[in-house]
Amino acid sequence: MNLSKILKNAFLIILASLVLTACATKKTSTIGQLQGDVYTGSDSIEYLASGVPDRVFFATNETVLTTASRETLRKQAAWLRKNSNIKVVLEGHADERGTREYNLALGERRANSAKDYLMTYGISSDRISVLSYGKERPVDSGSSPLAWSKNRRSVTVKAN
Amino acid sequence: MNRNIFISFGLHIFLVIITAMSLPFLAKKPIDLPPIISVELIQITDKTNIPFAPKAKKIIEKVKKKEKKLVSEQAPPKKIKKQKPDAVPLPDEKIEKIKKIKDEKQNPEKEETEIKQISEFEKKELFDTNSIAALIDKSKTESAETNKKSDKVTQDQDKEMDFTGLTLSEEDALKAQIFGCWSIPLGLPFNEDLLVRIKLQLKPDGSIIKTEILDHARMNRPGQGFYKVLAESALRAIKLCQPLRVPSTGYERWKDMQLNFDAREMLEG
Amino acid sequence: MLLRYLFILLVIIPTKAFALIEVDITRGNLNPLPVAVSPLSIDNKSKENFKKVLKQEDLGLEISTIVENNLRQSGLFNPLNKDAFLQEPDVANLKPRFEDWNLIKAQALVTGKVTFVDEKLRVEFRLWDVLAGKEMMALAFTTVPSNWRRVGHIITDKVYERLTGEKGYFDTRIIYIAEEGPKTNRIKKLAIMDQDGFNNKYLTLGNELVLTPRFSPTNQMVTYLSYFRNLPRVYLLDIETGMQEVVGDFPGMTFAPRFSPDGKKIIMSFAKDGNSDIYTMDLENRIVERITNHPSIDTSPSYSPDGKRITFNSDRSGYQQIYVMDSNGKNVKRISFGNGLYGTPVWSPRGDLIAFTKLHKGKFYIGVMRTDGTGERLLTENFYQEAPSWSPNGRVLIFYRETKTNSKGEGFSAKLWSIDLTGYNEKMVETETDASDPSWSSLLSN
Numbered sequence: 082m083n084l085s086k087i088l089k090n091a092f093l094i095i096l097a098s099l100v101l102t103a104c105a106t107k108k109t110s111t112i113g114q115l116q117g118d119v120y121t122g123s124d125s126i127e128y129l130a131s132g133v134p135d136r137v138f139f140a141t142n143e144t145v146l147t148t149a150s151r152e153t154l155r156k157q158a159a160w161l162r163k164n165s166n167i168k169v170v171l172e173g174h175a176d177e178r179g180t181r182e183y184n185l186a187l188g189e190r191r192a193n194s195a196k197d198y199l200m201t202y203g204i205s206s207d208r209i210s211v212l213s214y215g216k217e218r219p220v221d222s223g224s225s226p227l228a229w230s231k232n233r234r235s236v237t238v239k240a241n
Numbered sequence: 242m243n244r245n246i247f248i249s250f251g252l253h254i255f256l257v258i259i260t261a262m263s264l265p266f267l268a269k270k271p272i273d274l275p276p277i278i279s280v281e282l283i284q285i286t287d288k289t290n291i292p293f294a295p296k297a298k299k300i301i302e303k304v305k306k307k308e309k310k311l312v313s314e315q316a317p318p319k320k321i322k323k324q325k326p327d328a329v330p331l332p333d334e335k336i337e338k339i340k341k342i343k344d345e346k347q348n349p350e351k352e353e354t355e356i357k358q359i360s361e362f363e364k365k366e367l368f369d370t371n372s373i374a375a376l377i378d379k380s381k382t383e384s385a386e387t388n389k390k391s392d393k394v395t396q397d398q399d400k401e402m403d404f405t406g407l408t409l410s411e412e413d414a415l416k417a418q419i420f421g422c423w424s425i426p427l428g429l430p431f432n433e434d435l436l437v438r439i440k441l442q443l444k445p446d447g448s449i450i451k452t453e454i455l456d457h458a459r460m461n462r463p464g465q466g467f468y469k470v471l472a473e474s475a476l477r478a479i480k481l482c483q484p485l486r487v488p489s490t491g492y493e494r495w496k497d498m499q500l501n502f503d504a505r506e507m508l509e510g
Numbered sequence: 511m512l513l514r515y516l517f518i519l520l521v522i523i524p525t526k527a528f529a530l531i532e533v534d535i536t537r538g539n540l541n542p543l544p545v546a547v548s549p550l551s552i553d554n555k556s557k558e559n560f561k562k563v564l565k566q567e568d569l570g571l572e573i574s575t576i577v578e579n580n581l582r583q584s585g586l587f588n589p590l591n592k593d594a595f596l597q598e599p600d601v602a603n604l605k606p607r608f609e610d611w612n613l614i615k616a617q618a619l620v621t622g623k624v625t626f627v628d629e630k631l632r633v634e635f636r637l638w639d640v641l642a643g644k645e646m647m648a649l650a651f652t653t654v655p656s657n658w659r660r661v662g663h664i665i666t667d668k669v670y671e672r673l674t675g676e677k678g679y680f681d682t683r684i685i686y687i688a689e690e691g692p693k694t695n696r697i698k699k700l701a702i703m704d705q706d707g708f709n710n711k712y713l714t715l716g717n718e719l720v721l722t723p724r725f726s727p728t729n730q731m732v733t734y735l736s737y738f739r740n741l742p743r744v745y746l747l748d749i750e751t752g753m754q755e756v757v758g759d760f761p762g763m764t765f766a767p768r769f770s771p772d773g774k775k776i777i778m779s780f781a782k783d784g785n786s787d788i789y790t791m792d793l794e795n796r797i798v799e800r801i802t803n804h805p806s807i808d809t810s811p812s813y814s815p816d817g818k819r820i821t822f823n824s825d826r827s828g829y830q831q832i833y834v835m836d837s838n839g840k841n842v843k844r845i846s847f848g849n850g851l852y853g854t855p856v857w858s859p860r861g862d863l864i865a866f867t868k869l870h871k872g873k874f875y876i877g878v879m880r881t882d883g884t885g886e887r888l889l890t891e892n893f894y895q896e897a898p899s900w901s902p903n904g905r906v907l908i909f910y911r912e913t914k915t916n917s918k919g920e921g922f923s924a925k926l927w928s929i930d931l932t933g934y935n936e937k938m939v940e941t942e943t944d945a946s947d948p949s950w951s952s953l954l955s956n
Contacts, residue, residue: 097256142829144784177912180853180867180896181947182722182766183823183830185735185742186779186786186807189763193784212740213763213781217719222693222919224893412533423538424617427586427932428674428905440530467675473639477617478538480641499532506536 119147120230125220129237133160136236137195141176141229144190146198154195157237158202168240171195173213174220176229181215188213195235210240407495411488418486423478425504429467435504437472439479445492447484452476455499475502542588543673545581546616546640549574549592550633551600556626563626563655570599570624573633576662577620577669579706580680584670585935590616599623603636608643616640620669624661631655635665637672647672659708664955679901680705681955684908685723685732686926686948688712688941693915693922700734702749705950707940713747722897725951726769733757733767733776744778746793758791758798766809771817777801779809788822788839801839812856812864813837814881821845821855821864821881832866834881845883850875854897857881859952860904863931867896867909876909878931889933902952905931908939910946 114122118140127135135157137150146154161167173192175184192211200206221228407415429435442450454460454476460469479485479500487495550570552560560569581587595602596610603621611619622635634650649668653661660681667678688701700713700720713732714720719742723734732747744757744767757764757776767778774793779786788801788811802808806826813820821834832846832855846852850870857864861881868875868888874895877888895911908928915922924946926939939948 093259097259177894178872179851179869180810180823180830182779182810183807183825183853185721185763185765186781186809189781189786190784190807197784211762213742214719217696217721219694222915222922223917224914225917228919407531407533415533416535416537419535420537421539423535424541424543425538426543426674427540427930427934428670428676466671470673470675473642475535477639477641478535481617495531497530499530500535501532502535502538504538507538507540 114227115230117147118143118226118230119149120227120233121149122231125231129157129239130160133157135238136234138230139191139233139235141178141233142187144187144194146194150195151198154198155202158199158204161199161204161208162202166241168208168210170210170212170238170240172218172236172238173211174218174232174234174236175216176232177216177219177224178229179216185213185215188215191233191235195237407488414486419478419482419500422482423502424474425507426467426470426474427508429471429504429508433467435471435508437468437475437502439472439475439500439502441479441498441500443485443487443496443498445487445496447487449479449483449485452479471502471504475500478502542586543617544588544590544615545618545620545669545673546590546595546611546614547574547578547581547592547620548595548597548602548622549599550622550624550635551598551603552624556624559626560624560631560655560658564658566658569631569658570622573624573658573662573665574620574622576659576706577666580663580666581670583706583937585930586670586674590614606638606640608638608640611638611640618646618669618673620665622665626655627652629655631658631661633661633665635668637669659704660954663704663706667953667955676905677903677953679903679906679950679953681953682902683725683729683951683954684926684939684948685725685951686910686941686945687720687723688943688945689924690943693919700732700747701941701943701945702732703941710942713749713752722766722947724768724949727771727773727952729951729954731769731773733769733778735765735767744776746776758796760789764789766811768812770813771815777811777813777820779811788820801837802835802842803839810854814857815859815861819857819881821857823853823855832864832879832883834864845879845881846886847883848886856898856900858900858904859902863904865898865900865907867898876907876929878907887933889929889931890927890936895927897947899949901950907931908948908950910948912946 114120114124120138125136129135133156134153137146137153139145139150140147161169171192173188173190173195175187175191179187189211192213196206196209196211199209216232219228219232220234221231438455440453440455442452444450454472456468459465460472462468549568550573552568552570557568557570560566566572578589581589594614596613597607599621600623602619603623606619606621617640619638619640620635621638622633624631624633626632630652631654632650632652634648636645637647638644639646647668649665651661651664663681666680670676670678670680682705683702684705685700685702688699689696691697697716698720699716700723701710702713703710714736718739719737721735723732725732730748730750732749734745734747735742736745738745742763742765743760744764745754746757747754757767757778760780762780762782764778764780767776769776770790775790776793777788777790780789785805786807786809787803788808790799790801791797792799801811801820802822802824804824804826806824808822808824808826810823811820812822818837819834820837821832823830824833825831826833827844830851830853831844832852833842833844835842845864846866848868848870850868852866852868854867855864856866858878863878864881865876865878868877873891874893875888876890876895876898877886879886889907892911893914895909898907898909900907906928907930908926910924910926912924913921924944926941926945926948927936928939929936939945
């Protein structure tokens with residue numbers, strides 16, 4: 082092969098590589114309601130009181146609290162300290178992409194994560210009980226990652 | 242999100258067009274034609290009917306008897322597991338290796354006897370398959386399989402060259418017929434010894450005078466209920482296939498025949 | 511050396527003129543065995559009596575239809591069309607003319623007779639080898655007329671066992687969760703039916719959530735999870751009397767219950783403070799024993815048929831995997847090592863395999879592996895399926911599948927499916943409503 086041919090091919094290869102790199106998509110979704118794998122939107126959220134969201138969300142198979150979750154729980158703890166006669170039930174849930182029995186255990190663990198955090202803010206454990214629904218009570222019946230993320234939650238419910 | 246897909250798609254199409262257009266830039270090499278070798282086609286039947294000197298025949302029979310013993314002893318220990326083609330084959334390597342090692346342990350004996358034959362009377366075919374098997378040591382699997390194949394081939398070739406057996410084509414015809422008649426019970430356990438041997442006495446037209454199940458006692462042994470089922474299915478196959486596809490000549494050599502039904506190959510998946 | 515031996519053999523052993531020809535038959539066809547099931551013969555008086563008592567026009571025909579359907583569903587048999595039968599039932603039962611049955615290519619023949627005697631149902635049946643022209647089996651038994659469907663199932667079990675060498679699984683029941691309603695608020699009831707879908711009965715009303723029922727080996731009792739009064743706990747239900755009771759007195763959620771093989775214990779998970787461990791309770795003396803003690807989630811326990819070991823699901827390695835341990839909790843060993851998550855392990859009644867659910871790259875699989883974890887085989891793949899349960903002969907798995915919903919959340923359905931251990935004969939099990947969480951009973955006639 083002569084020089085001009087080599088140059089031509091090299092030019093084409095470089096051009097092709099540039100074209101390909103231009104097509105790379107971002108890993109994190111740009112839907113705007115999912116961060117990492119955790120729901121960050123405001124759909125389905127109810128309020129215990131003004132400014133106090135009733136639920137926190139989790140990543141797939143995870144039971145750790147995100148920063149946003151901890152903020153929500155601090156608000157809940159403050160509200161509970163103000164209303165010291167109120168008892169709550171923390172209901173833990175999982176999405177449908179798992180086996181039924183393991184999801185029951187996962188829901189319980191999620192609700193307990195939230196309970197432990199509330200207790201570190203001075204709420205006594207006999208005011209908080211835990212109940213897991215596994216994947217039995219989804220809030221969104223869709224079969225998409227967004228729907229699933231809304232279902233991975235722990236919801237604080239007034240018990241009296 | 243959709244916009245990004247369209248942009249990416251468009252750019253990829255552009256890329257494809259460039260690649261297609263760049264092909265003519267590459268120099269075309271002339272195609273080299275290899276020299277034509279003439280090949281002679283031989284009919285298998287012609288070859289397999291070549292008789293041997295009487296001395297050779299006797300020794301071959303002795304060796305055959307020995308080999309038969311080896312074959313039947315070999316059958317039980319093999320633990321072949323079932324595998325569907327689209328299954329995920331995971332920690333199978335361990336089992337395969339053990340299996341292949343077993344094969345190899347039992348095969349070297351055979352190779353010795355075959356090589357003995359070679360020195361007596363030039364059986365080039367036998368020698369070739371064995372040496373190839375010995376040389377090809379790429380993977381244990383391959384060598385074990387070629388050993389298995391060469392064993393089968395040697396047995397069949399023994400029979401043919403022995404002038405008292407069926408030719409390869411006669412045997413194939415009979416096998417094909419019985420394959421069609423044998424309904425293998427799907428309920429058989431695939432990890433057990435599934436070999437049932439049936440001796441037949443035949444009339445010249447291929448119909449059956451008498452059948453005898455070897456290992457008859459096994460049919461009633463506890464825990465071997467499936468063997469009875471297997472044996473019965475083999476008997477049904479034979480009855481269904483009457484008259485058997487037997488050779489038109491040489492009644493004396495095939496009037497007593499033994500069919501070895503082995504369901505394992507079919508059931509292991 | 512070898513030559514010497516050959517020489518000796520030559521001299522000592524006389525040679526035969528012709529050696530015995532051996533032909534290896536290593537292939538056949540895997541077609542279902544063609545079998546003819548003749549309607550059971552029935553005399554007119556019995557026919558009238560059964561019609562009065564059971565409201566069935568021709569009980570002999572009905573029972574033979576049950577046998578026919580069972581054999582066909584098993585995937586191993588091909589029952590031939592009755593219209594082609596040449597011999598009448600009563601004649602065939604005494605002495606079949608095998609040429610007639612051979613003509614329609616039947617290899618086996620079932621004939622029989624049913625009579626109404628002393629207010630009871632008496633049945634006798636025979637299994638014939640058509641090609642050999644011989645009787646293979648003959649049995650007779652008596653029962654109450656209301657058991658007439660079970661008669662068909664029992665005949666099938668006997669015929670199946672005689673022709674395949676394996677015990678049958680037709681005289682069995684399946685307990686499951688019948689479900690209805692929108693996905694966000696499903697109404698679930700405990701339901702039980704014959705293995706062929708008949709005699710469906712609901713055991714709870716649907717007022718509280720019920721999940722994961724399991725049969726006791728004695729078949730009289732059932733254990734399941736109920737959210738009665740919003741407290742999820744394991745319950746015991748007597749099918750005959752309808753009596754229910756909570757199992758134990760646990761201060762937290764108990765779930766995933768099963769029976770021990772002798773029916774004397776319940777094994778389950780107990781969740782407290784974010785941790786789920788496995789416990790047993792003896793049903794007689796009510797003694798509770800803790801089996802696992804680990805900060806991970808331990809659930810879905812299943813006993814080996816000899817009761818000596820337990821397989822269970824744990825995420826102690828970080829993700830859901832399958833483990834095996836002694837029944838006292840010692841010697842915990844992980845046995846699942848493939849890519850993906852593993853759950854719902856169930857030990858086969860034959861003791862040789864463990865069935866499981868696997869989730870990998872967004873797909874669900876039902877599979878089996880040996881009890882040491884080797885030989886993993888995936889039998890079927892789907893968008894969502896889980897919870898296999900073994901037939902009592904360890905040959906067939908029943909499980910359930912759910913469908914994907916569209917963007918509006920519509921199109922959801924849950925159904926029971928079954929598949930043979932060889933991967934063949936995958937089919938849906940018909941139920942009146944949607945269904946999930948199936949569990950197979952042991953043979954009723956034991």
